[in-house]
Amino acid sequence: MDDRKSRVLAAVINQYLESAEPVGSRTLARRNAFGLSAATLRNELADLEEWGYLDKPHTSAGRVPSDKGYRYYVDRLLVRRTLSAQEADRIRAAYRAHVREATWFLQQTARLLSGVTGYPAVVIIPPPPTARLLSLQLLPMGEGGAALLAETDTGLVAHRVLSIPADVAPADLALMTAVLSRELSGMPLAEVAHVHLANLERALGRHAALVEELLSVLPGGDTEQAPVATVEGFDTLFGFPEFHEVERIRAVWELLTRHTLVGRLLTGLGDEALAVRIGEELAEAAGHDLSLVGATLRSGGHVLGHVAVVGPRRMDYGHVLAAVEQVAAEWNRALG
Amino acid sequence: MDDRKSRVLAAVINQYLESAEPVGSRTLARRNAFGLSAATLRNELADLEEWGYLDKPHTSAGRVPSDKGYRYYVDRLLVRRTLSAQEADRIRAAYRAHVREATWFLQQTARLLSGVTGYPAVVIIPPPPTARLLSLQLLPMGEGGAALLAETDTGLVAHRVLSIPADVAPADLALMTAVLSRELSGMPLAEVAHVHLANLERALGRHAALVEELLSVLPGGDTEQAPVATVEGFDTLFGFPEFHEVERIRAVWELLTRHTLVGRLLTGLGDEALAVRIGEELAEAAGHDLSLVGATLRSGGHVLGHVAVVGPRRMDYGHVLAAVEQVAAEWNRALG
DNA sequence: GTTAGCACTCTCTCTATGAGAGTGCTAAGT
DNA sequence: ACTTAGCACTCTCATAGAGAGAGTGCTAAC
Numbered sequence: 001m002d003d004r005k006s007r008v009l010a011a012v013i014n015q016y017l018e019s020a021e022p023v024g025s026r027t028l029a030r031r032n033a034f035g036l037s038a039a040t041l042r043n044e045l046a047d048l049e050e051w052g053y054l055d056k057p058h059t060s061a062g063r064v065p066s067d068k069g070y071r072y073y074v075d076r077l078l079v080r081r082t083l084s085a086q087e088a089d090r091i092r093a094a095y096r097a098h099v100r101e102a103t104w105f106l107q108q109t110a111r112l113l114s115g116v117t118g119y120p121a122v123v124i125i126p127p128p129p130t131a132r133l134l135s136l137q138l139l140p141m142g143e144g145g146a147a148l149l150a151e152t153d154t155g156l157v158a159h160r161v162l163s164i165p166a167d168v169a170p171a172d173l174a175l176m177t178a179v180l181s182r183e184l185s186g187m188p189l190a191e192v193a194h195v196h197l198a199n200l201e202r203a204l205g206r207h208a209a210l211v212e213e214l215l216s217v218l219p220g221g222d223t224e225q226a227p228v229a230t231v232e233g234f235d236t237l238f239g240f241p242e243f244h245e246v247e248r249i250r251a252v253w254e255l256l257t258r259h260t261l262v263g264r265l266l267t268g269l270g271d272e273a274l275a276v277r278i279g280e281e282l283a284e285a286a287g288h289d290l291s292l293v294g295a296t297l298r299s300g301g302h303v304l305g306h307v308a309v310v311g312p313r314r315m316d317y318g319h320v321l322a323a324v325e326q327v328a329a330e331w332n333r334a335l336g
Numbered sequence: 337m338d339d340r341k342s343r344v345l346a347a348v349i350n351q352y353l354e355s356a357e358p359v360g361s362r363t364l365a366r367r368n369a370f371g372l373s374a375a376t377l378r379n380e381l382a383d384l385e386e387w388g389y390l391d392k393p394h395t396s397a398g399r400v401p402s403d404k405g406y407r408y409y410v411d412r413l414l415v416r417r418t419l420s421a422q423e424a425d426r427i428r429a430a431y432r433a434h435v436r437e438a439t440w441f442l443q444q445t446a447r448l449l450s451g452v453t454g455y456p457a458v459v460i461i462p463p464p465p466t467a468r469l470l471s472l473q474l475l476p477m478g479e480g481g482a483a484l485l486a487e488t489d490t491g492l493v494a495h496r497v498l499s500i501p502a503d504v505a506p507a508d509l510a511l512m513t514a515v516l517s518r519e520l521s522g523m524p525l526a527e528v529a530h531v532h533l534a535n536l537e538r539a540l541g542r543h544a545a546l547v548e549e550l551l552s553v554l555p556g557g558d559t560e561q562a563p564v565a566t567v568e569g570f571d572t573l574f575g576f577p578e579f580h581e582v583e584r585i586r587a588v589w590e591l592l593t594r595h596t597l598v599g600r601l602l603t604g605l606g607d608e609a610l611a612v613r614i615g616e617e618l619a620e621a622a623g624h625d626l627s628l629v630g631a632t633l634r635s636g637g638h639v640l641g642h643v644a645v646v647g648p649r650r651m652d653y654g655h656v657l658a659a660v661e662q663v664a665a666e667w668n669r670a671l672g
Numbered sequence: 673g674t675t676a677g678c679a680c681t682c683t684c685t686c687t688a689t690g691a692g693a694g695t696g697c698t699a700a701g702t
Numbered sequence: 703a704c705t706t707a708g709c710a711c712t713c714t715c716a717t718a719g720a721g722a723g724a725g726t727g728c729t730a731a732c
Contacts, residue, residue, distance in 0.1 A: 022693095022694090024693065024694050024695085025694075026694075036706095037705070037706050037707080038694095039705075039707070039708090040705055040706070042694090042696075043696095043704095045695090046695090046696080056694095057713095058714075059696095059711090060693070060694050060695055060711080060712045060714075061694070061695090061713075061714080062693080062694065098499050098549065098550065099496055099497065099498055099499075100498060100499045101497045103439075137477075139473070139485075141471075141473075141487060145436055145487065147483070147485055147495065149477060151477060159483065159495065159497060160435055160440070161437045162434040163435075163436045214434065234589075235593070238582060238585070238586040243582070244582050245582070246581070246585060249574070249582060250571065253571050253574070254571070257571070358724095358725090360724065360725050361725070362725075372674080372675095373676080375674075375675050375677090376673085378725090378726065379674090379727095381726090382726085382727075392725095393682095393683095394682055394683075395681055395682060395725090396681045396725050396726055397682075397724080397725070397726090398724080398725065398726090673732105674731105675730100675731085675732075676730090676731080676732095677729090677730090677731100678727105678728090678729090679726105679727095679728090679729105680726080680728105681725085681726080681727105682723105682725090683722105683724085683725105685720100685721090685722085685723100686719100686721085686722100687719090687720085687721105688719085688720105689716105689717085689719105690716095690717090691714105691715090691716085691717100692714090692715085693712105693714085693715105694711105694713090695710105695711080695712080696709105696711085697711100698707105698710105699707090700705105700706085701704105701706075701707090702705075702706095
């Protein structure tokens with residue numbers, strides 16, 4: 001692949017990113033100052049197609065980038081862009097807040113990323129098998145209420161507000177807190193909901209059953225063992241011609257909202273700091289005309305979850321890469 | 337409108353609810369045992385059309401119910417159905433949990449209703465001007481963290497987990513809690529975020545700025561003055577032929593996710609216990625082929641918010657009415 | 673009041689046609 | 703040896719016309 005072919009490939013892809021229409025030799029010659037005629041470009045295009053960088057929808061249509069073409073473009077041809085000052089500020093500002101709730105954080109991050117890029121964004125935090133309970137508090141909360149707060153070593157706090165029977169006094173809650181802290185702290189979160197309460201029962205007496213019930217609603221517990229995932233900006237897809245059929249939209253919806261699918265999508269990123277997956281590389285049937293730009297979220301040393309922008313393969317990779325990278329960096333800084 | 341015409345209208349609507357296709361006199365005669373010929377039915381249909389209960393998409397098509405037709409059907413012809421035992425159980429079970437968080441409650445309710453009916457469901461709780469702060473607590477939470485818990489007289493609890501500077505000791509938090517409780521309790525929630533802190537400043541000294549910042553992230557405060565709304569089950573719409581064009585889907589998405597629009601939609605219900613809005617009755621441009629079945633959520637005496645199922649006008653009103661009614665009743669029982 | 677019959681209307685599907693865009697190949701030019 | 707003009711060919715898309723199918727409204731007979 002010589003230099004000229006690279007330039008031609010880049011030109012085809014850039015034009016296709018804008019127009020979403022197959023690119024023909026004529027318009028390519030006219031719009032770019034190659035100093036080459038359409039006929040010469042046709043030869044170049046034929047070579048690029050033969051080598052698999054371009055596809056043709058049908059015999060007499062222009063060329064369209066293939067997965068391999070996009071891949072080459074992203075790896076070698078793309079000029080890494082930096083975000084505008086406003087965008088960078090917007091991202092920094094978002095992480096200046098004091099809030100430290102898992103759900104709030106996820107939603108803010110997804111919304112921010114979708115807002116900046118104009119594509120849907122998804123954040124997922126699988127309940128990490130490694131996450132351990134640091135503290136567990138049960139606090140009186142108005143009449144008949146109690147707050148259950150659980151802090152893990154991932155830096156995020158899970159919490160639930162519960163109602164409790166009237167005959168449970170604040171002192172009882174304090175007792176439960178003491179017992180639970182002693183018995184459960186340091187325990188992997190995944191086990192908390194299933195913990196056998198033999199020890200607890202003796203210590204808690206008549207409240208044992210209540211505690212068991214309370215623990216089961218803890219996020220990450222029985223009722224919410226699915227990973228916590230948030231998708232924002234789905235509606236941006238309505239604007240792209242590649243999703244003008246309902247079936248396409250539906251397939252992407254399915255992909256983005258079914259936790260198992262998103263989970264597979266994002267855990268596939270492993271611990272790469274910044275990764276791009278194009279079309280078939282996603283290895284999801286529904287995703288063959290999608291691309292994903294993702295990053296790994298860390299807390300302390302280990303992998304906390306992933307954040308990604310998902311959009312049509314015809315995506316503004318330069319911009320999205322910069323945005324995802326920046327957001328992940330700010331997140332990691334804020335929680336690291 | 338004599339009895340026979342009513343029966344004909346009901347038959348047309350029932351058939352249209354199933355098929356989504358205009359109903360012709362021939363099939364109508366064949367499927368229903370009216371003991372009448374197609375020709376006679378044609379006369380009846382012509383009358384019903386003239387009176388505005390039916391429409392014709394074009395001259396030589398069958399009949400389709402009009403808003404007025406659906407309205408008559410819902411008000412007079414519909415046989416109120418009861419939910420199946422399983423459905424009723426499912427709804428009851430959902431409200432047996434001890435959780436009392438606003439967001440959790442909203443999401444559960446919307447998901448439940450959508451799951452039972454097969455249409456999208458939406459729950460909205462506008463920040464009630466009448467809601468007053470009952471208690472406000474600031475509790476230490478792990479290292480560098482604090483939980484801000486605010487209980488209002490609507491029975492739901494708002495809360496945020498925050499990070500705080502390292503030099504703020506638990507004792508400081510206790511002080512803040514005491515001062516804030518004294519100064520703010522009984523205050524309408526809407527004012528809390530804007531409260532002038534003259535009194536507080538004296539009492540809190542160097543922590544005043546911090547407190548001010550914390551209060552601003554309180555739900556219902558500055559950063560979240562929009563009503564809390566949740567939509568679940570949007571994807572059910574993909575299955576209906578009336579939404580097979582992306583523009584339709586997009587319009588409904590817009591309607592359901594823009595808080596101002598949902599707000600208008602649902603506050604339009606006033607305090608009706610159970611209400612049906614059909615097509616143009618919604619008074620929303622995007623909603624002219626939608627219907628809504630909504631109910632009012634109460635807490636104590638006053639209106640807390642609304643819950644609704646939104647779907648195509650061609651909706652299984654009997655089933656949806658029963659489900660919405662039941663869910664609202666359970667909610668009101670759980671929080672009343 | 674009900675029904676059969678019939679002309680009429682409108683949509684939907686299928687087919688044919690032509691315009692437009694683009695390709696691949698060949699032969700000539702540099 | 704590379705580049706370019708020219709041209710035949712292919713494929714899609716938009717348009718128009720024909721015919722089938724479904725349904726209506728009206729009339730006249732029961």
